[in-house]
Amino acid sequence: MLNPPSTALPPDFDSRHFRHALSQFATGITVITTRLNEDKFLGLTASSFNSVSLDPPLVIWSLGDRAQSMPVFANNSHYVVNxxxxxxxxxxxxxxxxxxxxxxxxxxxxxxxxLPILTGASAWFECFNRSRYPEGDHVIFVGEVEQCASKNQAPLVFHHGQFLTSTAL
Known part of the structure; x- marks a missing residue:
């Protein structure tokens, strides 16, 4: 039996192949919102949302580390996941x-x-910006959920590079 390496081996694929493989995983779609200043808001579409913990209530999402909105999301105390x-x-x-x-x-x-809660969203989570972790070319945001609500609605889904809808509830 071989000993497993202590670090990751180099990938045996290119980024295009990796992106295609990732596109096979269907994800829900969110819009993350926060405030730019007194009367202006910022929002962006993200499919990298997931739950982490029930106690305390934690969720995660990620943002490219070169995104223009990175300083705002990294420094604001709160955001809403719609x-x-x-x-x-x-x-x-x-x-x-x-x-x-x-x-x-x-x-x-x-x-x-x-902060903006989009009308008609099937759920929303108001989060305290608890922590951030740089990994690869993204930053992972961990939000501590302070308030949330949901409706029983069919989701918007992203799969293989396109938006899809599901009538299954």
Missing amino acids: VLAADQKHLAERFASRVEDRFEGVEFTLSRTG
């Missing part, structure tokens, strides 16, 4: 675009810390 419903593909596309004001014409209410 889980998109099947009929919100337009919001996923809008918050993934380079539109200057992604909130223009978008309906939302404010959380108790004054």
Whole structure:
């Protein structure tokens, strides 16, 4: 029996192959929102969301370390994870675009810390920005959930490079 190496072996594939393999995993779609300043908000589409712990209630998501929004998300005390419903593909596309004001014409209410909760989201989680971990070319954000709500709605899903909807509940 061989001894396993103490460090990772170099990958036997290129990034394109890896990206294609990852696209086979269907994920839900979220829009992460926070505040830029007194009257301006920031939001972005993310599919890298997951639960971590029930006690305390923790969730994670990740952001590319070169993202223009990185300093805002890294330094703000709170953010909201909005889980998109099947009929919100337009919001996923809008918050993934380079539109200057992604909130223009978008309906939302404010959380108790004054952050946008997107109207119609199937769930939302208001999080304290508990910790951040740089890994590879991303930063993993750990949020401690302070408040959340949900509706029984079909989800918006991302699979193989495209948005899909599911009627299964």
